[in-house]
Amino acid sequence: MSLRDRQRAETRHRIQRQAIKLFVDRGYDATTVNDVAAAAGVSAMTVYRHFPTKEDLVLYDDFDQLAAATISELPATGSPTDRIGRTVLATFDLASTHDRELLLDRLRLMISTPALQARHLDSQYRLQEAFVTGIDDPTAEFQTRAAAGAVLGVAYTALLRWAAEDGESSLPELFREAFTSTFGQSL
Structure with a gap:
């Protein structure tokens, strides 16, 4: 795996971990993609680049x-x-x-x-x-x-x-x- 691929995988993993933590703490419906982006330290566009839908944050x-x-x-x-x-x-x-x-x-x-x-x-x-x-x-x-x-x-x-x-x-x-x-x- 190249350095770029590893960095993408690490970013995807960090976003998913933060999303799941927020969904567990606040509830799935009460948490927005913007909340996830802020918690992961990335833009909402970065979240969508890795996870096209909110459901993908859990299911991917x-x-x-x-x-x-x-x-x-x-x-x-x-x-x-x-x-x-x-x-x-x-x-x-x-x-x-x-x-x-x-x-x-x-x-x-x-x-x-x-x-x-x-x-x-x-x-x-x-x-x-x-x-x-x-x-x-x-x-x-x-x-x-x-x-x-x-x-x-x-x-x-x-x-x-x-x-x-x-x-x-x-x-x-x-x-x-x-x-x-x-x-x-x-x-």
């Missing part, structure tokens, strides 16, 4: 790219359900140890804010597409798409439980438990 992440990269790095064995499950597990392992509080705050906002609930479905669709692209088997596209939808439903259930328990449990273990109870196989 690199999970689509991370999932596509992870699924292509894992052994290409097993059913699409197993491969996608292993990818989600690896992503949860990483996400729950890196910026755990940020992830928990983002999740709580997604659960409690109607505008974010609707947009969250868009991000789920993009993640499903990342899995289909990552497996890249045109003969099994329908099966892969169905498996991705089912595994993402299991992942969402684990995330809801993790948020309800204030992040006290292990997110990867909750996912493993939900996956096993749904598909009858362990990861």
Whole structure:
């Protein structure tokens, strides 16, 4: 990553952290993009350059790219359900140890804010597409798409439980438990 790319990523991360902090403290609807810009020490135009909509301040992440990269790095064995499950597990392992509080705050906002609930479905669709692209088997596209939808439903259930328990449990273990109870196989 070049210096310029690192600086852009750091600015994007700083803006998002400040936005989520304000949304948690003041409420999503009560916080403006100008409030976020002031807290992050940037202009409103800089906020919009990194996050085209207010919803993106909460929903933006690199999970689509991370999932596509992870699924292509894992052994290409097993059913699409197993491969996608292993990818989600690896992503949860990483996400729950890196910026755990940020992830928990983002999740709580997604659960409690109607505008974010609707947009969250868009991000789920993009993640499903990342899995289909990552497996890249045109003969099994329908099966892969169905498996991705089912595994993402299991992942969402684990995330809801993790948020309800204030992040006290292990997110990867909750996912493993939900996956096993749904598909009858362990990861």
